[in-house]
Structures are given as C-alpha cells and as structure tokens.
Amino acid sequence: MMNAIHWPEGFLPGFSDNFVSNEVIVAGLNAADIWPLLAEAPRWPDYYANSANIRFHDGAGPELASGTRFYFETFGFPVEAEVVEYVAPAGDAPGRVAWHGWAGEGDSRLDVHHAWLVENLPGGRVRILTQETQNGAPAKALATSKPNPMINGHQDWLDGLVAAARNTKG
Numbered sequence: 001m002m003n004a005i006h007w008p009e010g011f012l013p014g015f016s017d018n019f020v021s022n023e024v025i026v027a028g029l030n031a032a033d034i035w036p037l038l039a040e041a042p043r044w045p046d047y048y049a050n051s052a053n054i055r056f057h058d059g060a061g062p063e064l065a066s067g068t069r070f071y072f073e074t075f076g077f078p079v080e081a082e083v084v085e086y087v088a089p090a091g092d093a094p095g096r097v098a099w100h101g102w103a104g105e106g107d108s109r110l111d112v113h114h115a116w117l118v119e120n121l122p123g124g125r126v127r128i129l130t131q132e133t134q135n136g137a138p139a140k141a142l143a144t145s146k147p148n149p150m151i152n153g154h155q156d157w158l159d160g161l162v163a164a165a166r167n168t169k170g
Contacts, residue, residue, distance in 0.1 A: 003094050003119055005131050006085060011113035013131070017139035020150040023129045024158045030126050031089035031118045033165040038116060039063050039088070039097060041070060047160035050074050050153050064097055075153060077103040077110060077138075085115070094119030103138075110138040128161065130154050 013019040037043055042062045044051040056062070057069035064070070068083040081101040089095030098115035117129040132150065134142065142150055 002121075002127060003117055005115040005117060005129070006096070006098070007115075007133070008084065008100075008113060010135070011133040013133055016133035016135050018134040018143035018150070019132070020148065020154060021129070021131045022151065022154040022158055023127065024162060025121065025125055025127045026162055027123065027125045029162065029165050029169065030124070031095050031120050033169050034118050034126060034128060034161060035089055035095050037161055037164050037168070038118065039086075039095075041072065043164075044072070044157075047164035048157045049160075050156060064099075070099075075149060079103050079112075081114075084113075089118055089120070092120065104136070107137055110134060110136040112139075128158055130158065 007013070037047065040062050041054045041064055044054060052073045054070065054072045057071070060068045061070065064083050064086055066083055066086045070081050072079055072081065079101040080103070081099040083097065083099045085096050085098040087093070087096045095118040096116070098113060101112045101114060103110045112132055112134045114132040115130070119127050121127050132154070
C-alpha cells in the first residue's frame with residue numbers, strides 16, 4: 001500500500017481553491033538518492049528553473065527542518081514559507097516534507113500547503129509524490145488556467161529532481 005499526504009485543516013483537497021498532484025515512480029533510485037536534493041532547498045534552482053533566491057530566516061538552513069522559516073520565488077510569487085512537517089526517509093518509512101507558504105496581502109493573498117512524499121517501493125523503485133492545495137483569489141485563477149501552470153511546473157520539478165539524482169549517483 002502506498003502512503004498518502006497528511007493534510008492540515010483548511011487545506012484538504014476538494015475543499016481548497018486549487019489542488020494539484022504530480023507523481024513519478026522510477027527504477028534505479030531510492031529515497032536516499034532523492035532526499036538531499038529536496039531537503040536542501042538551496043539546491044532547488046540547480047535542477048528546477050522555477051525556483052530562485054532561496055533564503056533562510058533565523059540562521060536556519062541549508063537543510064529544511066520542522067519549524068524552519070524560509071523564502072523563495074516561484075511562479076512569479078515571492079513566497080514566505082514555514083516547514084510544518086519534516087521526516088527524513090528511514091528504512092521502509094517514507095520521507096515527508098511539507099510547508100505552508102504565503103504571498104500577497106488582502107484580496108491578493110495566496111496560502112498554500114505544499115507536501116512531498118518520497119518512498120521506496122519493491123523492485124528497486126522510488127515513488128515521489130508532490131501535492132499542493134491553495135487558497136485565495138490567485139489560487140482560484142490558477143485553478144482555471146489552461147494549460148495548468150502548477151501541474152506543468154511541478155512536473156518539471158519532479159523531472160529535474162530525478163535527473164539530478166541520476167547525475168549525482170553517476
């Protein structure tokens with residue numbers, strides 16, 4: 001049985017203004033190959049062009065951790081974020097990282113819950129699932145955009161993550 005994302009109150013898919021889900025399952029890699037590339041946020045721009053200017057608050061970083069506050073830019077939004085879940089993969093237990101991100105104020109405020117699950121599967125495979133729920137007027141606009149920039153952007157992130165892990169592994 002494959003694991004699922006843990007959703008906080010107010011961000012359950014179906015009850016939020018926008019929801020996107022992307023997943024890859026690849027052979028020849030494992031959670032330990034993927035995790036450092038995801039957990040060390042300053043590495044994101046190396047393999048994901050839609051992330052930039054990552055900065056940590058309060059002397060934290062470069063690795064994410066529960067309660068870590070950080071800033072990055074993505075999809076044209078300056079995002080403040082706080083890690084709300086962080087569990088590195090260990091044995092059969094999947095890695096989980098999620099952050100609450102926000103941008104804008106008032107009617108233009110966007111709030112997101114972006115979660116990742118990295119789990120080893122039988123046969124030398126790894127599953128990487130990323131899902132995001134969003135609330136606010138910008139989320140409503142993104143939900144109706146065609147093609148969906150969030151689906152396409154997160155797929156680029158997954159594809160870049162896998163390619164970077166393969167390159168790192170050699």
